[in-house]
Amino acid sequence: MNNKAVPLLEALREQGLYRELREIESANGAEIVIDGKTYLNLASNNYLGLTTHPRVVRAATEAIRRYGTGSGASRLISGTMSIHAELEQALAKFKQTECALVFSTGYMANLGLVTSLVGAEDLVISDRLCHASIIDACRLSKAKLLIFPHRDAGRLKDLLKKRAKKFRRTLVITESVFSMDGDIAPLDQLWKVCKEQDAWLLIDDAHGTGVLGPSGRGGLAHFKMMPQEGLIQMGTLSKALGSLGGYVAGSRTLIDYLINKARSFIYTTALPPASAAAALEAIRVIQDEPQRLKKLWSNVALWRDGLRRVGLPLVSDQTPILPVLLGDTRRTSAVAEMLRAHGIYAPAIRPPTVPKGQARIRTTVMATHSPQALEEAFMKMTALVHRGEL
Ligand SMILES: Cc1ncc(COP(=O)(O)O)c(C=O)c1O
Structure with missing residues (x-):
């Protein structure tokens, strides 16, 4: 060594x-x-400075008293607590989706989501500046990975037209707010291209959640867009929500599929109750203040x-x-x-x-x-x- x-x-x-x-x-x-x-x-x-907000701190402390410091096991073994379910309901409401699923980190949410959605027969086209967790997820999925120039919906369209036909399905990935550049992806244009070319669009809303759009609902709300079939949102609880964890927001079917398929959800200990409670209270504080x-x-x-x-x-x-x-x-x-x-x-x-x-x-x-x-x-x-x- x-x-x-x-x-x-x-x-x-x-x-x-x-x-x-x-x-x-x-x-x-x-x-x-x-x-x-x-x-x-x-x-x-x-x-939003919520890691030290008195209500958020109190919610985390009370959750420890009620559930203990750890979740004890994977969600599927013994780890699903009512605080996880409450958080998921609040997230779904916040993101205006049917359902949501919480992972132990945003990194793990990306790993589980991408590897469940695509495999060796599929194509992923990712923005050139996407986060390491997305790149790692793509590699792990074994899908063919192509890169489109940063925020360039026109070049994405060319790539989809030229390359997507050979593959079973295509997943396009972007961040809403790019973590190291701070600029915003043209989500409306990207989604238009994806819809025309029959590709799914995954939006990593890690830095948009709690920040963009009315009430901080995120990237889609910023563009006055609504969740739709084929448009998948993930994000983290670790940034504006002041806690730890990742989430995927989408249809009931997508969430049920992930519960059964996403290895980074199935084979790891659930999010600690204090983290779930802190994120849940953070969502409430964002709306109340x-x-x-x-x-x-x-x-x-x-x-x-x-x-x-x-x-x-x-x-x-x-x-x-x-x-x-x-x-x-x-x-x-x-x-x-x-x-x-x-x-x-x-x-x-x-x-x-x-x-x-x-x-x-x-x-x-x-x-x-x-x-x-x-x-x-x-x-x-x-x-x-x-x-x-x-
Ligand atoms: C764009 C993006 N996606 C995903 C992640 C991973 O989130 P987490 O820190 O919750 O694992 C981050 C955070 O570093 C990020 O910036």
Whole structure:
């Protein structure tokens, strides 16, 4: 093992691609504390700040009292608790679908969903920038995998016309909000093409859930679209919903099929009750406190305008994910380090997470950021730009 690992780790260090973990002592929804120092947290997908919302925390605590800390087994063995069922009903209502199914993580939801939908006789066409869990799911499915240029419905149509006929069925996959770029897929155009060409469309709404559309219902609602046969939605409970877990929302038949077929659902311990309860309460809070979503979007506008004023090149400016494109890997790591030295915590995103030459600082805005804290960060960044350090 050492023979293999040591040279690989050294090579990663030389290329500026070494990854290491940093321990966080505490987090309050807008700030984190590391080694006794407080940082503005621009690194979290906890977009609505719900991980620390008193109602969400209380719901998780009460669930532990009622059910214990773990689920004890797979959902099919002994693990289905009424809190799972309640959460699934709330998710289905939230996503306006007949049914929903919860997985232990979003990663596992993608693995289980894609491998259940397609196999060796099928074709998957995925957006070039889809998340690693989608790529891994496609590989595991053994379906033929093709890539369409990012957000390009026209090129997707060409590919479907040219290549889909030879296959039993075709699944097109996109994210609603792209995790590392922060831009929004043209879901209306993609679905039109898929319908014309008789392909299914899977939308990964991980970063759209709780963020896009009225009441944060997600990508489809943003485009004023309704769920339909052949249009499959998944997402996570781990981002705006402030918990852990993944979900698939669709027809009763799709969900029954997944319960019987999705190995990452069948052969793993169910989502802990506290996580299910937290996500369920988060959905309720989103509906009871619409001002949270408004605050998120006003912070997005504030941060976006500030970054523009500072003169930093943004990858996109449509969502709470506002990545600053720097390109060079080493420089990006150095900038992240320098921002940390100034109390700003924002991660350097490097290859292979993003394509070579497109390293970036991924900043994410939350509803719980105070405008003053964001302004203060701009002032620090402006000073760094003026000194030629950023
Ligand atoms: C687009 C996308 N899909 C799926 C996932 C996986 O979700 P989870 O973190 O819940 O496993 C993520 C999160 O990293 C993501 O960004």
